[in-house]
Amino acid sequence: MSSDIVAGLPHVETMLNYLVDKTEKPVTYMYTPPPGTPPRTGRYAPYPMSVYDGRAILPQISLDTYGFVLAHHETKVANFYDEDEVRAVYYAEVEQLVKEVTGAVKVVVFDHNVRCTPMSQRGENGAREPVKSAHNDYTLRSGPQRVRDLLDADEAEERLQHRFAEINIWRPIRGPVEEAPLAVCDARSMVLEDFVAMDLKYRDRIGEVYSVAFNPQHRWFYFPHMQKNEALFLKCYDSMSDGRARFTAHTAFDDPTSPPNAPARESIEARTLVFFAPEGKGKS
Numbered sequence: 001m002s003s004d005i006v007a008g009l010p011h012v013e014t015m016l017n018y019l020v021d022k023t024e025k026p027v028t029y030m031y032t033p034p035p036g037t038p039p040r041t042g043r044y045a046p047y048p049m050s051v052y053d054g055r056a057i058l059p060q061i062s063l064d065t066y067g068f069v070l071a072h073h074e075t076k077v078a079n080f081y082d083e084d085e086v087r088a089v090y091y092a093e094v095e096q097l098v099k100e101v102t103g104a105v106k107v108v109v110f111d112h113n114v115r116c117t118p119m120s121q122r123g124e125n126g127a128r129e130p131v132k133s134a135h136n137d138y139t140l141r142s143g144p145q146r147v148r149d150l151l152d153a154d155e156a157e158e159r160l161q162h163r164f165a166e167i168n169i170w171r172p173i174r175g176p177v178e179e180a181p182l183a184v185c186d187a188r189s190m191v192l193e194d195f196v197a198m199d200l201k202y203r204d205r206i207g208e209v210y211s212v213a214f215n216p217q218h219r220w221f222y223f224p225h226m227q228k229n230e231a232l233f234l235k236c237y238d239s240m241s242d243g244r245a246r247f248t249a250h251t252a253f254d255d256p257t258s259p260p261n262a263p264a265r266e267s268i269e270a271r272t273l274v275f276f277a278p279e280g281k282g283k284s
């Protein structure tokens, strides 16, 4: 699992969950399915992996090479569990930040999730649990489909003529993160065969995401002790197939260096559509 890129970097040894069987399309229900229907199909299993300290290579990381990047960002949001405040204040902040970091001409922030295990178990704040299996949020099919779902038909067709990307902005609600941090995989260590399309069934639509199968070539990173003023960009789709990162993968994991009574991770991820100028120009 070693390569020049990670040789000598600080890391933790842990287990990451991957999809085992690539032959059947897995299905996950995002609501309680009808009686007799399993909420999730597809077999997942833990595999030993090293997760390297991304802080050790910060200057060389970019969205177009690794598929992720860490940005400094101060937010004015007082309460990330206040849905109205997040939509009114945070969405505008994220739009601006993503424009600055990517050089995009238009950014649409269209959704977000807050995550915290105990809140989720108590049914509080609409919180969900961290996702402990390697995945990517869009596929070759659902990437463009989301643009059609979310923009007017004419604008969608026009935007789809030019480069676009789908990027999640993930950050702690409370820092530092000391439990269930998020690992991200270097896009260059992944091949298309690692990605297995999976249906996500909502009440009103079926989304498609990628589950990820184990490959010992994968190089995983995380940013230990992430703070509230750090925003992790996850590129989950890029329409350009010219060698730059198009997909990557992410998963929450158990960090063996977490203190025993570490507070539960609290995080928010905002989902964005990122459109570039017709020339396809724009920074990584």
Ligand code: OGA
Residues within 6 Å of the ligand: 115, 129, 130, 131, 132, 137, 168, 170, 182, 250, 251, 252, 267, 269
């Ligand atoms: C995401 C995601 C999982 C987590 O941001 O897309 O899958 O545990 N997050 O935060």
Ligand code: FE
Residues within 6 Å of the ligand: 131, 135, 136, 137, 250
């Ligand atoms: Fe995700």
